[in-house]
Amino acid sequence: MADLIVPGVWWLHGTRGSNVYLVEAADGRLAVVDTGFESNVDPILDEVALVGGGRPVSAILLTHDHYDHTGSAHELHHRTGATVAAGAADCQHNGDGTWTMDAPTGRSHLARFVSHRLWRRHRARLPIDLPLDGEVEVLPGIRAIPAPGHTHGSCCYVSTAAGTAFVGDLVIGHRSGLSRPMAMSNADNALYESTLASFAEVAPAVGCPGHGHPLTGGFAEQLRALANRPVPPMSLRRLQQRFAKLRAFAGQMYRRRSPPA
Numbered sequence: 001m002a003d004l005i006v007p008g009v010w011w012l013h014g015t016r017g018s019n020v021y022l023v024e025a026a027d028g029r030l031a032v033v034d035t036g037f038e039s040n041v042d043p044i045l046d047e048v049a050l051v052g053g054g055r056p057v058s059a060i061l062l063t064h065d066h067y068d069h070t071g072s073a074h075e076l077h078h079r080t081g082a083t084v085a086a087g088a089a090d091c092q093h094n095g096d097g098t099w100t101m102d103a104p105t106g107r108s109h110l111a112r113f114v115s116h117r118l119w120r121r122h123r124a125r126l127p128i129d130l131p132l133d134g135e136v137e138v139l140p141g142i143r144a145i146p147a148p149g150h151t152h153g154s155c156c157y158v159s160t161a162a163g164t165a166f167v168g169d170l171v172i173g174h175r176s177g178l179s180r181p182m183a184m185s186n187a188d189n190a191l192y193e194s195t196l197a198s199f200a201e202v203a204p205a206v207g208c209p210g211h212g213h214p215l216t217g218g219f220a221e222q223l224r225a226l227a228n229r230p231v232p233p234m235s236l237r238r239l240q241q242r243f244a245k246l247r248a249f250a251g252q253m254y255r256r257r258s259p260p261a
Contacts, residue, residue, distance in 0.1 A: 002047045003259075005214050006206055008162045010051050014043030016256050017068040018210040021166055022048060023061075023159050026141030031059040032082070033157055033166040034210055038071040041079065043256070057082045059139055062101075063147075063168025064154040065090035068253060069210060070103040074126045085138050087146065087153025088131035100125035147199055149192025150181060156199060164206040165219065170196060171226065172249065173212030178222050180231070182242070197227040211249060 002010035008024035017036030024030055030052050032044060048057055057080045060073050065086065077084050091099045102125050132144045132155055141161045147154045150169045157166045169185070171178040186192040200223035207219030215222065232238055 001050050001259075004051075005208065005216060006162050006164055009159065009164050009206075009208070010047070011208070011214060011257075012044060012047040013257050013259055014047065015040045017071055017253055018168075019208065019212075019214075019257075020044060021208050022051065023142065023157075023162065023164070023166070025058075025139035025159075026161050027139070028055065029058040029139055030055050031061050031139055031142065032057050032076065033061045033208070034063055034069040034168065035060060035072040035076055037068060038075070040072040041075045044072065044076060045079070056080055060084045061138060061142075061144070061155075061157050061166070062086040062090075063156065063166065063210060064151040065101050065103045066151065066169070067103045069168065070101065070126060077127065083129045084127060085130035085132055085144065086128050087144075087148075087151075087155045088133045089148065090151050090153030091128045091131050092125075093131075099128040099131040101128050102126075145199065145202070147195045149188055149190075149195040150186050152187055154195075158202075158204060160204075162206070163204040164208060165199075165203050166208045167199070167203075168210040170199065171207075171209050171223065173207070173209040173215060175213055178207075178209075178215070178226050179245070180226065182246075183231070193227070196223070200224040200227050211253065 002012045005011055010022040012020045015036045018034045020036050021033040022030055060076060060082045062070055086101055091101045093099055135145050138144050143158050144155045147156045147170055154168055169181050183189045203220040203223050205219055206216055208214045
């Protein structure tokens with residue numbers, strides 16, 4: 001069964017790609033935050049059935065448009081009828097009142113990024129029901145807060161009832177603390193740094209990153225410490241450390257998340 005992070009927030013098992021979370025709104029409706037790779041639909045629905053008490057998925061909240069976060073959103077939307085929300089700057093307006101998302105592969109996923117560019121692989125466009133522009137309540141007690149930088153339309157979602165933030169790739173969670181994503185993965189690194197500092201001032205105590213481990217306490221303090229910690233200059237030692245983190249990141253992303261032993 002999914003890990004209970006705090007009451008009303010679960011970290012789902014059986015998924016690949018980004019972390020996939022389930023959160024309960026103030027009115028009892030359930031929302032999935034990010035969906036990981038395309039193969040995740042059945043594991044997500046299985047986990048929702050186990051912890052949701054028969055309630056359906058009412059909303060799919062996407063933190064940004066990268067495929068490792070959105071891969072199964074199209075099929076999950078098709079099978080549940082859930083409303084899909086994402087930052088408008090990561091979406092396309094089609095001129096007929098509809099919005100869609102054409103999720104790319106992030107630049108830090110080097111092999112997939114290059115192969116998609118070379119062979120121009122395209123997937124079905126994801127319909128977006130709620131293109132988010134500015135801070136807005138997407139479900140009772142759950143607010144979307146713009147967090148541009150990693151992508152132009154990146155959003156964080158904050159559950160006020162659970163005191164929990166879902167932050168996508170704003171940070172990566174480690175057992176020892178938080179780290180930034182690689183600068184090369186950000187659409188605008190200077191804007192990312194500004195967003196990191198500003199969100200740290202409003203973040204709650206619990207944080208659920210898109211990759212790595214959730215923090216069940218002290219999240220805002222660790223965000224502020226990270227934002228105030230300058231990025232060290234590149235060196236051979238730092239390059240080795242980044243390579244080791246990249247390997248660990250890839251290993252976590254491409255294997256299915258399983259319950260702790």
